[in-house]
Amino acid sequence: MNAVPLEPPRRLLSISVDGVEARVPEGATILDACRTQQVDTPTLCYADNLTPVNACRVCVVEVEGSRTLVPACSRQVEDGMVVATDTERVRRSRTLVMELLASSVEMNLASPDVHRWMADYEVRADRFGAPMPPLPAGARDAREPGHHHDPQDPTVAEGVAQPVKIDNELYVRDYSRCILCYKCVEACGVDAQNTFAIAVAGRGFDARISTEYSVGLDESACVYCGNCIGVCPTGALMFTSEHEMREAGTWDEQEQTVTNTICPYCGVGCELELHVQDNEIVKVTSPADHSVTNGHLCIKGRFGFAYVQARRDDDPTRRRKPTERGAS
Numbered sequence: 001m002n003a004v005p006l007e008p009p010r011r012l013l014s015i016s017v018d019g020v021e022a023r024v025p026e027g028a029t030i031l032d033a034c035r036t037q038q039v040d041t042p043t044l045c046y047a048d049n050l051t052p053v054n055a056c057r058v059c060v061v062e063v064e065g066s067r068t069l070v071p072a073c074s075r076q077v078e079d080g081m082v083v084a085t086d087t088e089r090v091r092r093s094r095t096l097v098m099e100l101l102a103s104s105v106e107m108n109l110a111s112p113d114v115h116r117w118m119a120d121y122e123v124r125a126d127r128f129g130a131p132m133p134p135l136p137a138g139a140r141d142a143r144e145p146g147h148h149h150d151p152q153d154p155t156v157a158e159g160v161a162q163p164v165k166i167d168n169e170l171y172v173r174d175y176s177r178c179i180l181c182y183k184c185v186e187a188c189g190v191d192a193q194n195t196f197a198i199a200v201a202g203r204g205f206d207a208r209i210s211t212e213y214s215v216g217l218d219e220s221a222c223v224y225c226g227n228c229i230g231v232c233p234t235g236a237l238m239f240t241s242e243h244e245m246r247e248a249g250t251w252d253e254q255e256q257t258v259t260n261t262i263c264p265y266c267g268v269g270c271e272l273e274l275h276v277q278d279n280e281i282v283k284v285t286s287p288a289d290h291s292v293t294n295g296h297l298c299i300k301g302r303f304g305f306a307y308v309q310a311r312r313d314d315d316p317t318r319r320r321k322p323t324e325r326g327a328s
Contacts, residue, residue, distance in 0.1 A: 010025040010026045010027060011025075011026050012024065012025060012026070013025070013026055013028075013077050013078065013079040013081075014079055014080060015030075015033050015077050015078075015079075015080075015081045015082075015083060016081070016082045016083060017033055017034055017037045017039060017083050017085065018037070018039065018083070018084060018085055018086060020037055022036055022037055024036060024077055026077075027076060028076065028077050029052075029072065029073060029074060029075060029076055029077065030061060030063075030070070030072040030073075030075050030076075030077060030081075030083055031043070031046070031059060031072040031073045032077070033077055033083070034061075034072060034083075034085060039085055040120075041059050041061075041072055041085060042058045042059060042094060042098075042113075042114075042117040042121075043056070043058060043059045043073055044056035044058050044101075044114065044179060044181050044233055045058075045073075045181035045182055045183060046059065046073040047183060047231050047288065047295075048288050048289070049191070049192075049231075049288045049294040049295045049296070050183060050186045050187065050191045050192075050231060051186060051190075051191055052071070052073045052074035053181075053182045053186065054071045054073070054074050055180065055181055055182050056097065056101075056179070056181055057069075057071060057093070057097055058094055058097050058098065058117075059071055059072040059073045060072065060090060060093055060094065061083050061084065061085045061090055062083070062084040062085075062087050062089060062090055063075070063081060063082070063083055063084075064081070064082035064083075064084075065082075069089065069090065069093055072085075091121060094117075094121055095121045095122065095123055098117065098118055098121060098123045099123050099124055099125065099127045099128060100128060101179050102118065102123055102125035103125060103126065103127060103128035103129055104128075104179070105176060105177050105178060105179055105234065105236075106176055106177050107125065107177070107234060108235075109177060109234065109235025109238075109246075110177075110233060110234045110235060111233050111234075114233060114234070162175040162176060162208065164176070166240075166243075167216050167217055167218065168217055168218065168224065168240075169240060170224050170226065170239070170240055170299075170303050171224075171226055171229055171237060171238060171239055171240055172237070172238055172239075172240055172243040173236065173237055174235070174236050174237075174238075174243075175208060175209060175236055176236075177234045177235050177236040178208070178209060178234065178236040179233075179234055179236075180200065180207060180208075180209070181233060181234075182200065183228075183231040183232060183233065184198060184209060184228035184231060184232055184237060185198055185199055185200060185209065186231075187227040187228050187230070187231045187296065188227065188228055192225075192227045192294075192296040193223065193225050193227050193296070195221050195222065195223055195225070196221060197211060197212075197217075197220045197221040197222040197223070198210065198211055198220075198222075198228070199212070201214070223298075223299060224299045224303065225296070225297065225298050225299050225302065226239075226297065226299065226302040226303060227295075227296045227297065227302075229302075230285055230286070230295055230296065230297070230302075231295075239282070239283040239303075241282050241283060242282060242283055245277075245282065251277075251282075252277065255277055255278070256275050256276060256277045256282065257275075257276050257277075258273050258274065258275055258276075259273070259274045259276060260272070260273055260274075260287075261274060263297070263300070263301040265300040265301065265304060266300075268292060269292050270286060270290075270292055270293045270297055270298075270301050271286055271287055271290045271292065271293060272284050272285075272286060272297070272301060273285045273286060273287065274305070280309055281305045281308055281309065284297070284301065284302050284303070284305055285302075286301070286302075
């Protein structure tokens, strides 16, 4: 018999979370400890299947002895650590971050968790003004390379959100909803696809998600796996099918069912979650905790479901009777 290698045992560390003692394995984060105590900690840039990047700062907590608030998603637990997650300082910081984000981008398509946190922290989305207006049709984004701002050029716009990018048949990019959480960049990089087709370009207010040299997706390294869509928390990236249904007013998640199945394209065994509305598959996801996919898929698994909707009458080889097929 072959021996099965096991991880060496990790010692347990004691930590106090809001006055309640907890014991977590060495190497665990404060967020892990909060979850063991059922403490609802808001996160925007964090995902269980991605490396923490500490970008959003919504998960910050108070740690006894620390001068500043610390990010719960990446700060590892230390033995005897005392953590407070619901102090006035923590709530004020989290509220301010979410208000700044909601004042910068449109958050109406964010995940249900985000809306719940905004309600819990009484976020005023209009506190710092309305989100930037969209780029007018035909105008060029002054932040793109080679598009230098000319005050006399009315076709160049600054201080506005990027236009919706519809440059392929699979998914749509609406960066007016992007909060720069970096999740899509991480999924496109070493955490999942290792394609590195996108990254953060620009600095400060000009920072944005972009392909190399801002080329179109068809000219970039993108392989259309759609893993960036799977981790986006705000709807900045979505299936073309979902985008078109939302535009038509027919998208209704309350009427959708989710069926789990195994991808039929190869023998890897990726698990698919088929989102079905009106007896048609409208999008495909994968469980983040699945041992094979970790929530990530390839282009076939995520987008190759159109054949399921193919009707029998559309296939001439299936319309004929068996005797007719044999005769031909």
